[in-house]
Amino acid sequence: MVEFAMYHAWLVPLLPALAFLAIVFLTRPWPMLSALVAVAGIVGAFVVSAFAAYGVFTNPEFTEKPLVYAVRWFSMPGMQIDVGVQLDPVSAMMIFMVSMVASLIFIYAIGYMKGDPGFSVFFSYVSLFAASMLLLAISSNLLEMFVAWELVGLCSYLLIGFYSHKISAREAAKKAFITCRIADFGLLLGLLSLQIIFGTLNLVELSEKIAHFEQYTTFGVLTLIAVLVFIGPIGKSGQFPLHVWLPDAMEGPTPVSALIHAATMVVAGVYLVARTMFLFHEVPGAMELVAITGGFTALFAATIAVTQREIKRILAYSTVSQIGYMMLALGVGSMTASLFHMWTHAFFKALMFLGAGSVLHALHHKADVWEMGGLIKKMPITGWTFVIGGLAIAGIPPFAGFWSKDEILAVTLDSGHYVLFVMAAFTAFLTAFYMWRLIFLTFFGEENPENHPHESPPVMTLPLIGLAILSAVGGLVGTPWAPLWSEWIFYGHPHHAEPNYWVMIGSIVLAAAGIYLAYQLYCADKTKARAKALAERYNHIYTILYNKYYIDEIYLWFNHTIIDGAARLFYLFDIYVVDGIIVNGLGALTCLFGEGLRVSNTGRLQNYALVFFLGVLAVVVLLAFTGPSSASLTVGGVK
């Protein structure tokens, strides 16, 4: 079975894809059947990927040399693109994680989406998404990966716009797609450069060729390529300055937010950089860019999250911030730490989104955390699992987030990026603060009498419990004392830093401080007067943060004024210059000639006959004087 799974890993994306087709063409009229098909597809994928992952992790040779099998996709002289599967610990971990989280979320969605008119459609979309995401994870070729990359973007678009009759959802979907498209433009240029310079987009071949690439002859080209490639992840993973779409993406149904915009798709950028580490590793400049982008985004998004009011928005900014962490870790050279955080983050962030979904479900989509409160009494499972998630993200041991975040902080410090370390540490504090602000406001404190919450059905709470368990213990695979994780997932050589107890203690203290501050402001103080006073006092900062640094407004202005203005200009140019002056001008000129000649068109037969005879005369004269027989005008002669 293990053997089979490893050599048929293409089944992993194929099963959900088949589920998608089955739903679209067959089972769409029967919602429950569609859901079953979708769940069957993803669970099947999970089973195959679990076996495949088991096979990879028990065969150490695959960490050195990945298992690759591929078929030709298309080719022409000078270019061949294969599609195939590349199984190594990184991809095995990824498909395992994605299919596991997706399975849980699919099950959850059965409960959450119940009664929605687009129930079947929803499951077809998420199946397509799962297929694309899994394809992205096991791709052996960058173009294949790009295809999957765009397809997950498409699914994201479709699912954000799932409630497409809402204008906000429609606009958010569009925004997501186009923002990612801008980023993909960079990525595409990077891929093109790779294809042109190295003649292949195959990951294994590329890594060999880049390792032997003569940097001296084309100085800076690799850096440029790496930067271009990195633009893609900036968009897809919601890094500054292209993060704007991610918070808006919360317009989609909550399981989608959990699956796509927290656990899987948005970390595709991290995954891509990890996948092309052989490229980034060669160019320190690009690595610095990755680190700085990540570190800055982490802090930047955390500051915004502090002031937001909508539950899913807070989580969205939190996601942006956490992905910043992952980027930071990649940038300072630790793929191990980065992917470890991605692993743990998938669990606790999915958990929290699903928890938020449960809350919204109970409160009939009332999203403002200030209008909630005391929900834990009515919704104990949702509440306590959420608390576990909160502990995990804040970094309280032994929950998952602690181990991964701690490792990121440690490697950042190790690599000598002190400024980034301080930023990351401060982010850790902010994270604990805003997340617990959310928890205290939502689940603790006084109940809002207008709300009539009720616990969600088991089909929703069971995945919550599953994810809560994973959030609690998922980090134990990578503790400094038993570094299983870093033996598998690494770039270059496995390295496990000695446990840095100072960092560890420091991060616990920061997390605890954040939680305590949140408790003081939002839980201990029933009237929340101090929190309000604080916001009042630093009104300017509060307003800027609340409005997300006005970046959306700037983009909107740019889009509507500059782009649309230019478009208008081009169009007017087309109508009035190209079409007006040149094309119709020529036409008008012709008509003018026609008008001139029209006088001659009297319509009177005798006029025409007159001119006709003039013509006949001309022909006669011509023939008589220049014709072939003009030399001797002698006619006649009998026989």
Add this chain to the structure above:
Amino acid sequence: MDGFPVLLTILLAPVVAAVIMAFIPREEHMLIKCIAATGTFISMALSLYVYFAYDQSLGGLQFVQQIPWIKDLGVTFFLGVDGISLPMLLLTNLIGFSAVFASWNVNHRPRDFFILLCLLIAGVMGTFVAQDLFIFLLFYEVVVIPIYILVIIWGSTKRVTKEYAGMKLTIYLLIGSAFLLVGVIALFMKTAAISGVPDMSFTGLARAAQGLSDFDQKWLFALMLFGFGSLLSMWPFHSWSPDGYAGAPTAVSMIHAGVLKKIGGYGLIRIALYVLPVGAKFWAPVIAVLGVCGVAYAAMAALAQKDLKYIVGYSSVSHMGYVLLAVASLNVIGLNGAVANMFAHGIMAALFFSTIGFIYEKTHTRWIPDLGGLARQAPRLAVAFMLAAMASLGLPGLVSFIPEFTIFVASFKVYGGLAVVAIAGIIITALYALRAGANTLFGPPRPEYDSLRDIRGPELVPLAVLGTVLVVGGILPFLLFDMVNSGIVPLMAEISGALQLGGSF
């Protein structure tokens, strides 16, 4: 099927259908439509057969049919297909068949409409299977007349009147072909003088044209570039495209944007480049610049449109810019991309126009601000629209992505920065395609369209046929590329010598 004149059958099936329709009482609407559908279906099925029966390992011209015609001019009625013309032939028939169903609801003089439509389809097919320049031009002219009549009778008047649109379309076609004709005649005279034997076949012309002076090659190519370029809506000779499509009835827009336009690109590769490689080499930078201008300019102009057909009209100008850019790169990858992109764009544009046609038929408007929320009332229509929009913006997994990718590879390699501008076009394309989709299909449903009937029955055929090709072509790109490649490689092999020597610019 050895010896069975399959190409001739493909060519004649719609003509026969047209003749039969001419003898049917004009009131028999359903019968007429069925005959048109049968005729085009026979062509489509046979061209699918030819596509898969074509031996790619053998390459070259296959299914050849050669009947001497005008000996003094060296004209033979010479039909044949190779890797370049086969995708175009298949495209024509796929779109032709869909176009019949996209016009299923034409009830104003349907007999005349379908007769002209079938003749149009046959004419377009003829240009792609002709291997003789004279026959090529003959079919090309056959195409012009039905287009004009179809537009002025069954067209629609919006920003411009249908008469204006038809006139503009026809006159542009004719001006282009006039320049082409001058070039062709000059080419024929000169090559006949060189080889001593008049020969109008592409191969014969190409062989003789090797003896042309560099100067002759250059100005002849310039004439052909103008002729084919204006047919391909090369910037700045593009302005017929949006107006023409806007005025034309659905089927004509489909065929025109889908395949007729491609005659320009096909001719540019098949005739201009093949016969006059030195001229091509000389003009390549100009083509590239015009192509990039077209891409960026038309995409920006499309962004400012509010009429759906105008958006697609400008979009097709923009996509043809990619084809030009690919041709200008003058290498195997680029030409592969050019032909494949023509195929992809044909399918996509046809689906787009058929969808817009249905939207217009059902809502009586194409004006985006008057539309909205149709996805609720007509989900299948929305699927078709989104498929086309996604293909337009080059979504991977749909047929247009890989061709664009190959074009980008080829042109980025040759033209660097210039190509980047063109590649940036994908962002703007995404912007306008999604805006159009969002504002038409999504948002709050409008009560006035509550009774709107989704596409069903025969109306689904364009979506089924073209949608299938869109997806299958995207998932299995080798189906298209192996074919194109088998045609491009020998072509490039023949002219590569000239391309290297003639670099006198």
Add this chain to the structure above:
Amino acid sequence: MVTTISLTHYMVLSALLFGIGLFGVLAKRNAIAVLICIELMLNAVNINLVAISKYITPTLFTGQLFAIFVITVAAAEVGVGLAIIIAIYRNRVSVNLDDFDWLKW
């Protein structure tokens, strides 16, 4: 020269008659007048044919034969021409060619 009548005499006569007929065709208003002027022109042609027949190919009779054919055609032409004029007159109540400028449309 004065006493013998040569072919040139007939030629000149024919040319003059043709000129008169042509002038009538070009300058008359009445459609019937135009028609009879055409007859004059045809007659001028006949003179030429017969004269050439006599002076150059007297034994072949081709010229005379042609003249007969011309007369035949002229007769047919008059018949159809008159019919057309009558038909037009019925529609327009006019045979004035100045009124007929429909060729413009």
Add this chain to the structure above:
Amino acid sequence: MEGIWMTVAFYLLAATILGSALLVVMLRNIVHSVLWLAVCFVAMAGLFLTLDADFLAAVQVLVYAGAVCIMVVFGIMLIQRGDMGSTNLFNSQTKAAAGVVALVLVVCGYLSATTQWVGTAVAVPEQTVENIADILLSKYVIPFEVAALLLLVALVGAIFLAKEVKADGHND
């Protein structure tokens, strides 16, 4: 008819022909024009006699002077009723027409004067009718039949064209 008499006959006939033709064109009354046309045709028949074409002369009288003129008169009667005084006027391009005609005459005159005719002394055979009949029914039999057909078509066409049209637009 030899010598001087030939010359006299030619000049007389020529004068008659040209004079009557001029009157045909110049007269303001269309009926008078037709009468002078008949005179012209008869004189033409005479001219044909001087050219040894006696059969043709007979045909000329029969067809032209007889049939055509009568037909034209009938045509006029069907159309022109009432005052015939100024039924045959000149139009506005008379001067231009005169110019063109002058040019035609100049060219024709020049060509007639400069062309060297290679004449022959052979006389026209006496039996013109037999000769004409011979070639008409042998060498030129196809044009002959075509001419017959033409006459038939002209006949039918003329009838169809000139037929009365009913008020409802159908001609039956």
